[in-house]
Amino acid sequence: MEKNHTQNVKIVNADPSAIGLFGLAMVTLVASSQKLGITQGLSFVIPWAIFLGAFAQLFASINDSKRNNTFGTTAFGAYGFFWMGVATSWMINMGVFGQALASNVDTKQLGFAFLGYLIFTIFMTIGAMETHKVLFLIFFFIDLLFLGLTLDSFGIMGEFPHKLAAYSELIISLLSFYGSGASVLNEHFGKTFLPVGKPFGIFK
Numbered sequence: 001m002e003k004n005h006t007q008n009v010k011i012v013n014a015d016p017s018a019i020g021l022f023g024l025a026m027v028t029l030v031a032s033s034q035k036l037g038i039t040q041g042l043s044f045v046i047p048w049a050i051f052l053g054a055f056a057q058l059f060a061s062i063n064d065s066k067r068n069n070t071f072g073t074t075a076f077g078a079y080g081f082f083w084m085g086v087a088t089s090w091m092i093n094m095g096v097f098g099q100a101l102a103s104n105v106d107t108k109q110l111g112f113a114f115l116g117y118l119i120f121t122i123f124m125t126i127g128a129m130e131t132h133k134v135l136f137l138i139f140f141f142i143d144l145l146f147l148g149l150t151l152d153s154f155g156i157m158g159e160f161p162h163k164l165a166a167y168s169e170l171i172i173s174l175l176s177f178y179g180s181g182a183s184v185l186n187e188h189f190g191k192t193f194l195p196v197g198k199p200f201g202i203f204k
Contacts, residue, residue: 013067016060018183020076023056024138025176027083028169035166042090049090053083071127078124082117111153118146130204133197134182138175144168 030048033039057080064072089110095102125139148165151157182194 013063015067015183015187016063016076017072018180018187020057020060020064020072021138021176021180021183023052023060024079025173025180026056027053028173028176032166032169032173035162035169042094046087046090049083049087054080054087056080057083071124071131075124078117078120085113107153111150114146114149114153118143118150121146126203129200129202132199134175134179135196136200138172138179141168141172141175145172 027048030039031045031053034042034045057076061073061075061077061080064076091097092101093105121139121142125136125143128136128139145165145168148161148163148168151161152165178194179196182196185193186196
């Protein structure tokens with residue numbers, strides 16, 4: 001007489017942090033070049049915002065959820081949707097969806113969106129303190145980026161907010177490249193190849 005046996009199969013997913021951070025690094029590198037005046041226009045920023053800023057981070061978010069990583073799922077998901085929203089806002093402003101929408105643009109509405117993301121990033125920065133120092137620095141400069149974008153959208157403090165956002169975005173890109181490299185190489189070699197710094201150890 002045959003007996004039925006139940007077998008539990010554990011599926012192990014790779015850490016998606018590297019691809020998520022790479023997506024962030026790429027989009028902020030391209031976008032900061034425009035803010036810094038090195039390049040002009042947004043036409044060639046939009047594809048990188050959609051495919052690297054949005055899709056790469058959403059891919060990381062979905063896979064982090066499979067690993068039961070609430071922090072990674074929330075962070076990559078929120079910023080992935082941010083870049084999708086920003087790219088769409090740019091296209092509206094450029095008249096891609098018609099002049100009726102373009103003529104109704106109010107940049108202060110975008111300023112409120114940036115303010116919302118600043119609030120979100122502040123409490124995510126607190127969480128990043130107990131992950132590692134490179135991630136904390138990335139979030140710290142994202143705070144400065146959203147502060148600059150918010151003030152600039154509301155026309156507060158002249159040119160300073162724009163410059164704050166531009167240089168913060170470039171620093172985010174460089175730190176994210178490092179973080180992505182560390183995620184890949186540390187896992188690949190099974191040792192600390194690129195140090196990321198220990199958690200602060202304040203909250204846990």
